[in-house]
Amino acid sequence: MAKKNGPKMADTILVVVEQREGKLNRVSGETLAGAQAIANQTGWTLEAAVVGSGVGDIASELAAKRVAKVYDLESVKLEPYTPDGFVAALRQFIEQKQPRLVLMPHTYQVRDFAPKLATALNRALISDAIGYKYEGGKLLFTRQMFQGKFAADVSFVGEPPYFATFQNGAFRGDQVEAGSSAAPVETVTVDVPDGAVRNKPEAPFKEAKQAVDLTQAEIIVAVGRGIKEQKNIDLAKQLADALGGEIAASRPICDSGWLPMDRQVGSSGQTVAPKLYLALGISGAIQHVVGMKGARTIIAVNKDGEAPIFEIADVAVVGNLFDIVPPLIEEVKKAKGA
Amino acid sequence: MKILVCMKQVPQKDAPLKLNESGTWIREDVSYEVNEPDAYALEEALRQKGKHGGEVVVITSGPARAQQVLREALAKGADRAIHLEGDSFVTLDAFNTAKAFAAAIKDERFDLIFTGLQSDDYGFAQTGVILAELLGSPHATIIMQIEKSDGGIRVKRELEAGFFQFVDMPLPAVLTIQSGINKLRYATLIGIKQAKNKPLKKVAFEEVSSALSGNLQKIEKLYVPQKTKKTEILEGPPAEIAKKLVDKLRNEMRVI
Numbered sequence A: 001m002a003k004k005n006g007p008k009m010a011d012t013i014l015v016v017v018e019q020r021e022g023k024l025n026r027v028s029g030e031t032l033a034g035a036q037a038i039a040n041q042t043g044w045t046l047e048a049a050v051v052g053s054g055v056g057d058i059a060s061e062l063a064a065k066r067v068a069k070v071y072d073l074e075s076v077k078l079e080p081y082t083p084d085g086f087v088a089a090l091r092q093f094i095e096q097k098q099p100r101l102v103l104m105p106h107t108y109q110v111r112d113f114a115p116k117l118a119t120a121l122n123r124a125l126i127s128d129a130i131g132y133k134y135e136g137g138k139l140l141f142t143r144q145m146f147q148g149k150f151a152a153d154v155s156f157v158g159e160p161p162y163f164a165t166f167q168n169g170a171f172r173g174d175q176v177e178a179g180s181s182a183a184p185v186e187t188v189t190v191d192v193p194d195g196a197v198r199n200k201p202e203a204p205f206k207e208a209k210q211a212v213d214l215t216q217a218e219i220i221v222a223v224g225r226g227i228k229e230q231k232n233i234d235l236a237k238q239l240a241d242a243l244g245g246e247i248a249a250s251r252p253i254c255d256s257g258w259l260p261m262d263r264q265v266g267s268s269g270q271t272v273a274p275k276l277y278l279a280l281g282i283s284g285a286i287q288h289v290v291g292m293k294g295a296r297t298i299i300a301v302n303k304d305g306e307a308p309i310f311e312i313a314d315v316a317v318v319g320n321l322f323d324i325v326p327p328l329i330e331e332v333k334k335a336k337g338a
Numbered sequence B: 001m002k003i004l005v006c007m008k009q010v011p012q013k014d015a016p017l018k019l020n021e022s023g024t025w026i027r028e029d030v031s032y033e034v035n036e037p038d039a040y041a042l043e044e045a046l047r048q049k050g051k052h053g054g055e056v057v058v059i060t061s062g063p064a065r066a067q068q069v070l071r072e073a074l075a076k077g078a079d080r081a082i083h084l085e086g087d088s089f090v091t092l093d094a095f096n097t098a099k100a101f102a103a104a105i106k107d108e109r110f111d112l113i114f115t116g117l118q119s120d121d122y123g124f125a126q127t128g129v130i131l132a133e134l135l136g137s138p139h140a141t142i143i144m145q146i147e148k149s150d151g152g153i154r155v156k157r158e159l160e161a162g163f164f165q166f167v168d169m170p171l172p173a174v175l176t177i178q179s180g181i182n183k184l185r186y187a188t189l190i191g192i193k194q195a196k197n198k199p200l201k202k203v204a205f206e207e208v209s210s211a212l213s214g215n216l217q218k219i220e221k222l223y224v225p226q227k228t229k230k231t232e233i234l235e236g237p238p239a240e241i242a243k244k245l246v247d248k249l250r251n252e253m254r255v256i
Ligand SMILES: Cc1cc2nc3c(=O)[nH]c(=O)nc-3n(C[C@H](O)[C@H](O)[C@H](O)COP(=O)(O)OP(=O)(O)OC[C@H]3O[C@@H](n4cnc5c(N)ncnc54)[C@H](O)[C@@H]3O)c2cc1C
Pocket: A223, A224, A225, A226, A227, A249, A250, A251, A252, A253, A264, A265, A266, A267, A268, A269, A270, A280, A281, A282, A283, A284, A285, A286, A287, A288, A291, A301, A302, A303, A304, A307, A319, A320, A321, A322, B013, B117, B118, B142
């Protein structure tokens, strides 16, 4: 790779945050917290970058955190977001600065451009990590495999820069340390060549108005593919009714049209925080879990004792939901009648 | 339109997975199926061909057993198949898997290449985007709708939290397809019969290995994740479990 003149970022961690409509998103804060932890352990310098058009306010917001420096990569061609535009901007910058490690949040936007960026630089990206380990001078990233049934420690081979993204909830955003004084901000005007951006995106929109607002529900009974057939949904509805709660579902149930889309919980559905979340026949894939792990109590019924949902459940019922749910409905009715 | 669909064989969803002795991978004695979003990608390709004509080609890389995925695709209506066959393909990282695909199709011109948005086993969510960059094509990810437009295509991307976005883009292009974009068809008996006579080309590792490099990331260890939360396990006959649960709902969680 051609190394240009200018200051190098040897042993530097660069966090590229995500902003939308001038706001830093929550996972960016989490990734920054993770990066601070890695910097503490490795002794590497931590810097941050924001990419966009007129995003100086975010750069200033970042500069208040404990980082050595903030870069504001600016071009009018970076708004709205396109993978071509972001890769053109970040590629130039990273080629020149040569950081050791580039960290980003594993958002839909990052998964859209980060593999392209790493490939353009002939480097690898460890995507969707849930944590890291620093052992004997070696940095390992932990990620889920086989839909959360296993975890793997993955290392980089070859030369830096190394690219990694962190999953939603991997670190606590409220643990980002503030800096003792504001870090310097450097505005970098990036050159996105004419014609480089091939996609023409329109403004994001929401599909037809949501008929139910699951975010307000105190009790949610959620069904997953373990419910097997559309006609069995009724069983879960009876339980929800008995408990006075709402029915919700994992994505495959809504994809099949067994319940409407607005009942879907997870990264592409609603994020809920009820007092009780009762998961019936849901395996606990990360994209589902991010939407419900804020529940005060989680009860999971699953016939597979090793289902990942049990890792976050407060109460685990290992068994067939078709055996458990009918007597449960009766007991709830009895208790409520009493 | 000429469309290529990348389809990966992965362990079946309900398959009980066990670690191998060296803790590097799972034991291979499980049942396999096609990666779920890849099945939707095939369906979408067949629908596009139905509307605009053209050809649907399916490609997989993996051991001999992966041919099953191609056979099923041919039975559902794909025109021909390419199998990068051999164990050496299995351990390639996403970067090299994409390089192998690019090498295998270098003499062809596809208007569209579909991949699933991510695999159910490793879940890197990268192969399609990497392939786009290697081919110099534009791409869009997590696609829920595709329409032909004047100069190219108009696609609907899924964003987080129930948002969507339309994107216009030129062809050729690479799209990563999300599950639920359409309703899947089943193979018909006649389709299964016809599939036997459709071309299935095998590509050996040696034919593409000059295009590959060493893996840039290494899976050091695979293990059962450690529990971080204290979980109470309820056991016993269903009627007893129901009683215990209601007791908790009432006296501990106080929700009824
Ligand atoms: C970009 C992206 C976004 C996504 N967004 C979402 C999202 O918003 N929401 C979401 O839910 N998913 C989402 N997914 C999909 C997610 O990865 C999983 O595929 C999905 O959550 C699995 O649903 P499930 O648990 O119902 O099905 P499965 O994973 O098939 O699990 C079914 C479970 O039921 C159990 N079971 C079977 N029979 C019984 C029985 N008789 N009694 C008890 N248990 C039984 C099985 O042991 C198994 O654990 C997304 C994926 C991607 C890639």
